[in-house]
Amino acid sequence: MGSEGVPVTRIHVTGFKKFHGVAKNPTEVIVGRLSSYFKDGGLPQGFTLESATVLETAGEGALPTLMDLLDAAISPPSSSAHRKLGSFIEQPDPSSGRVLWIHFGVNSGASRFAIERRAVNEATFRCPDEMGWQPQRVQIAPEDGPLSATRETTLPAAEIVRCLASKGFEVTLSDDAGRFVCNYVYYQSLRHARANGTVCIFVHVPLFSRIEEDVQMQFVASLMEVLAQELQ
Numbered sequence: 073m074g075s076e077g078v079p080v081t082r083i084h085v086t087g088f089k090k091f092h093g094v095a096k097n098p099t100e101v102i103v104g105r106l107s108s109y110f111k112d113g114g115l116p117q118g119f120t121l122e123s124a125t126v127l128e129t130a131g132e133g134a135l136p137t138l139m140d141l142l143d144a145a146i147s148p149p150s151s152s153a154h155r156k157l158g159s160f161i162e163q164p165d166p167s168s169g170r171v172l173w174i175h176f177g178v179n180s181g182a183s184r185f186a187i188e189r190r191a192v193n194e195a196t197f198r199c200p201d202e203m204g205w206q207p208q209r210v211q212i213a214p215e216d217g218p219l220s221a222t223r224e225t226t227l228p229a230a231e232i233v234r235c236l237a238s239k240g241f242e243v244t245l246s247d248d249a250g251r252f253v254c255n256y257v258y259y260q261s262l263r264h265a266r267a268n269g270t271v272c273i274f275v276h277v278p279l280f281s282r283i284e285e286d287v288q289m290q291f292v293a294s295l296m297e298v299l300a301q302e303l304q
């Protein structure tokens with residue numbers, strides 16, 4: 073039997089550039105390798121990798137760029153918008169299939185991977201971001217209510233962790249993505265996903281000095297397999 077009529081899951085991936093205390097962000101390397109890593113058909117059937125973007129490690133100042141990126145995934149591609157974002161972009165058929173966002177960030181103090189289940193409506197940055205913004209107890213989306221308001225992924229985060237752990241990876245379920253840029257981006261992405269019928273998840277990775285690069289790429293490949301199973 074062929075695959076005609078089977079909806080395609082269009083994957084968009086982000087990572088971050090360097091920031092205070094992390095001169096080499098492993099997520100920049102991971103995202104930069106995705107295109108070649110999956111070039112020979114390494115993605116699960118029905119998955120297409122449509123964008124891989126390295127974001128500035130910034131909140132409010134980089135928000136227009138982030139929103140343009142999220143909007144572009146549900147709209148026909150325009151002439152040069154994606155090139156400005158530092159992405160590689162395939163030319164999708166925006167009329168079919170599901171859109172999945174996978175955001176990667178680094179936790180420099182971690183020794184294992186973390187699947188983030190939720191984000192919090194609070195920006196409290198321990199240091200200025202790469203555009204000089206350092207909010208303290210600021211609502212990310214005031215219309216969502218108090219600082220304690222949360223948004224959760226619609227993906228089964230606990231089951232994803234269980235499946236990845238069964239494959240031998242050191243991975244944990246997290247309900248606290250921090251209050252820095254990772255949480256800021258995740259909260260904005262979750263809001264956008266809810267409004268537009270897309271799906272997103274955030275994954276924290278350790279430094280390469282804790283888990284080497286090749287193992288982290290294997291983890292990403294296994295994550296794709298698990299997500300494919302959950303989205304069937």
